[in-house]
Amino acid sequence: GSGRTLVHGAGRLVDTVLREVAQAATWHGGQLRHQEFRPADERQVAGEADTGAGAYDLVLALRGTAPLPDQALAVETEFRRRYGDHADPLGDEGFVLARHGHGTVVLADAPAGLLYGLFHVVRLGESAFGADRPVERHRPAMRLRMLDHWDNVDVHHQTGQVERGYAGGSIFWRNGRPHHDPARLRAYGRLLAASGVNAVAVNNVNVHATEARLLTDRLGDVAAIAELLRPYGIRVYLSVSFAAPILLGGLSSADPLDEKVRAWWAGTTAQVYDTIPDFGGYVVKADSEGQPGPFAYGRSHADGANVLAEALAPFGGDVHWRAFVYNHRQDWRDRSTDRARAAFDHFAALDGQFRENVVLQVKHGPMDFQVREPVSPVIAAMPGTRLAVEFQVTQEYTGQQRHVCYLAPWWREVLEFGPWGAGGPTVATVAAGPATDDDGSAPTAGGGLVAVSNVGDDPFWTGHPLAQANLYAFGRLAWAPRLDPSAILDEWIDLTFVPSATADPELLRRTLHEIMDDSWRTYERYTTPLGVGFMVRPGHHYGPDVDGYEYTAWGTYHFADRDGIGVDRTRRSGTGFTGQYPQPWSDVYESLEQCPDELLLFFHHVPYGHRLHSGSTVIQHIYDTHFAGVEQVAETRRRWERLSAAGLVDQGLDARVRERLDEQLRSAQEWRDQVNAYFLRKSGVPDAQGRRIH
Ligand code: GCU
Numbered sequence: 053g054s055g056r057t058l059v060h061g062a063g064r065l066v067d068t069v070l071r072e073v074a075q076a077a078t079w080h081g082g083q084l085r086h087q088e089f090r091p092a093d094e095r096q097v098a099g100e101a102d103t104g105a106g107a108y109d110l111v112l113a114l115r116g117t118a119p120l121p122d123q124a125l126a127v128e129t130e131f132r133r134r135y136g137d138h139a140d141p142l143g144d145e146g147f148v149l150a151r152h153g154h155g156t157v158v159l160a161d162a163p164a165g166l167l168y169g170l171f172h173v174v175r176l177g178e179s180a181f182g183a184d185r186p187v188e189r190h191r192p193a194m195r196l197r198m199l200d201h202w203d204n205v206d207v208h209h210q211t212g213q214v215e216r217g218y219a220g221g222s223i224f225w226r227n228g229r230p231h232h233d234p235a236r237l238r239a240y241g242r243l244l245a246a247s248g249v250n251a252v253a254v255n256n257v258n259v260h261a262t263e264a265r266l267l268t269d270r271l272g273d274v275a276a277i278a279e280l281l282r283p284y285g286i287r288v289y290l291s292v293s294f295a296a297p298i299l300l301g302g303l304s305s306a307d308p309l310d311e312k313v314r315a316w317w318a319g320t321t322a323q324v325y326d327t328i329p330d331f332g333g334y335v336v337k338a339d340s341e342g343q344p345g346p347f348a349y350g351r352s353h354a355d356g357a358n359v360l361a362e363a364l365a366p367f368g369g370d371v372h373w374r375a376f377v378y379n380h381r382q383d384w385r386d387r388s389t390d391r392a393r394a395a396f397d398h399f400a401a402l403d404g405q406f407r408e409n410v411v412l413q414v415k416h417g418p419m420d421f422q423v424r425e426p427v428s429p430v431i432a433a434m435p436g437t438r439l440a441v442e443f444q445v446t447q448e449y450t451g452q453q454r455h456v457c458y459l460a461p462w463w464r465e466v467l468e469f470g471p472w473g474a475g476g477p478t479v480a481t482v483a484a485g486p487a488t489d490d491d492g493s494a495p496t497a498g499g500g501l502v503a504v505s506n507v508g509d510d511p512f513w514t515g516h517p518l519a520q521a522n523l524y525a526f527g528r529l530a531w532a533p534r535l536d537p538s539a540i541l542d543e544w545i546d547l548t549f550v551p552s553a554t555a556d557p558e559l560l561r562r563t564l565h566e567i568m569d570d571s572w573r574t575y576e577r578y579t580t581p582l583g584v585g586f587m588v589r590p591g592h593h594y595g596p597d598v599d600g601y602e603y604t605a606w607g608t609y610h611f612a613d614r615d616g617i618g619v620d621r622t623r624r625s626g627t628g629f630t631g632q633y634p635q636p637w638s639d640v641y642e643s644l645e646q647c648p649d650e651l652l653l654f655f656h657h658v659p660y661g662h663r664l665h666s667g668s669t670v671i672q673h674i675y676d677t678h679f680a681g682v683e684q685v686a687e688t689r690r691r692w693e694r695l696s697a698a699g700l701v702d703q704g705l706d707a708r709v710r711e712r713l714d715e716q717l718r719s720a721q722e723w724r725d726q727v728n729a730y731f732l733r734k735s736g737v738p739d740a741q742g743r744r745i746h
Pocket residue numbers: 215216257258337341376420448
């Protein structure tokens with residue numbers, strides 16, 4: 053139609069909606085105009101006069117602000133009819149979408165809902181304006197959808213500016229100062245909101261000296277970021293050091309039960325809220341990989357978390373306390389210590405001891421973001437604690453944004469896993485919290501979904517342009533965990549490449565699907581087999597090194613010898629880790645017969661000749677998958693070349709992707725050759741197909 057849009061409502065986020073609509077108008081050749089209605093008598097009309105009922109192509113209206121425009125009222129009536137008189141409230145972020153008559157209508161209870169509704173309309177594209185669509189209600193499954201930046205203010209001598217960052221420097225900081233590029237940060241806020249993210253932690257969980265000061269004398273830097281992200285409904289969190297009372301407060305102790313320490317946290321936190329009234333809270337990595345924590349004072353992690361929670365509670369803030377606690381100074385000779393057990397051993401017994409505004413942030417697997425791991429048993433062990441599940445969007449162990457690795461299929465598997473068996477609650481429902489809470493009654497709500505960010509100041513945001521899809525998919529799955537990863541990819545392709553504007557949209561879409569849909573499994577094929585994990589270069593974690601961590605203190609072993617491979621984590625003869633799971637998994641993982649192939653070496657040590665459910669032996673599986681994985685990468689590169697020959701993608705982007713695909717192929721070959729050679733030499737078992745192994 054004419055593209056006329058009506059925005060009804062007021063507030064800061066409604067202003068963002070107006071700006072977005074205005075911007076959309078420029079993209080679409082100025083066809084869209086907006087009219088802004090303020091509630092009641094404060095009515096303003098911008099552009100043309102109201103031409104009456106049914107005249108708008110798009111109406112975005114806040115329900116609470118009577119009188120509703122006619123089209124909105126009609127949809128409101130239909131919504132009540134469809135969902136019953138007591139239609140659940142939409143919440144802070146939900147919206148209703150319908151096509152009514154000749155217009156598309158978005159209704160929300162709060163301004164953020166209008167913003168998400170608008171982005172949904174953008175996502176639907178022309179189909180939002182096509183045939184009638186019945187009323188749909190959209191509400192996020194997770195109240196909290198957070199990205200954790202592992203960014204340092206200074207360039208750190210060991211980890212660089214962004215720890216595990218593969219997209220240039222930090223988007224927030226440069227040369228020890230805030231990154232003065234407000235336009236870029238605003239664009240970032242927009243990108244995140246369009247993906248569904250509503251919270252960001254702005255610094256690394258490993259808090260170094262400069263970064264510790266963000267809590268006090270450098271709080272203004274954080275406030276500046278909060279100011280730029282706020283118009284997109286994004287709240288800012290800070291990673292803090294547990295030793296802050298000593299480092300910043302000059303106290304002699306950080307003992308959580310010490311009155312002076314409590315008072316310091318309370319006073320410091322009050323100042324934070326003076327400066328940033330909508331501050332989200334703290335993220336804490338304590339007693340982990342050298343970070344300070346409550347163990348130094350003989351206190352528990354509940355004591356530690358609660359002192360921060362108590363300081364945040366009056367202001368509605370949360371503390372995200374990470375469960376990534378394990379002994380990284382382990383003796384590799386000691387077969388009884390098992391890093392996989394650590395989080396459960398430290399935290400399960402503390403269930404029920406955390407304050408209501410503590411969120412225990414649990415990595416989705418028991419180890420550390422490997423290409424394949426079982427779900428962490430902690431997720432099933434703490435019914436009396438708010439849990440957030442942590443993913444890693446940054447590709448530390450999945451190709452470091454040099455390899456194409458679309459992670460949504462992996463996350464989707466994790467989210468729909470039922471720790472108590474099929475039909476019971478899933479990982480997604482644990483993170484979301486009890487359904488009765490989605491009206492917004494916060495205290496018992498789940499902790500949500502969190503991910504380590506993959507964004508930097510790179511022009512493509514994520515280093516590898518195709519890695520943007522992971523960022524987008526994370527936000528979408530946190531909003532709606534049951535979305536199909538392939539459908540999410542379709543959305544991302546349409547939003548990113550605008551296929552309709554290219555000469556051959558079908559070729560573009562099809563090729564991107566061929567390249568990305570199965571790329572996580574491809575990555576798994578040419579790297580570590582059957583759930584055993586690691587085998588990476590120590591330190592930076594890129595590229596193969598089968599024994600890289602084998603005799604180290606980090607607790608990440610494969611135990612390969614001439615006869616077999618894998619970690620015995622059974623109760624019968626191993627570390628007993630399988631006993632941390634409820635039934636049925638406790639028995640399924642314990643059993644050599646029932647354990648799924650893809651996790652076999654995570655739970656069992658087996659001879660190379662052990663036969664998998666797939667029919668192959670372990671050793672032949674290793675050879676076959678490594679040859680196949682490299683073939684698939686070569687095919688990926690050929691596919692991309694066809695796209696680029698057809699001129700379907702922007703030149704700069706094309707050049708970047710080609711450079712990365714060359715490296716991915718080189719690296720995949722290196723993985724194949726090292727892993728295959730290693731296991732041929734260890735086992736002496738030749739490849740059944742007689743292929744060349746070095
Ligand atoms: C991994 C990663 C570290 C990070 C840690 C964490 O071990 O390699 O860089 O600090 O996870 O999650 O805290």
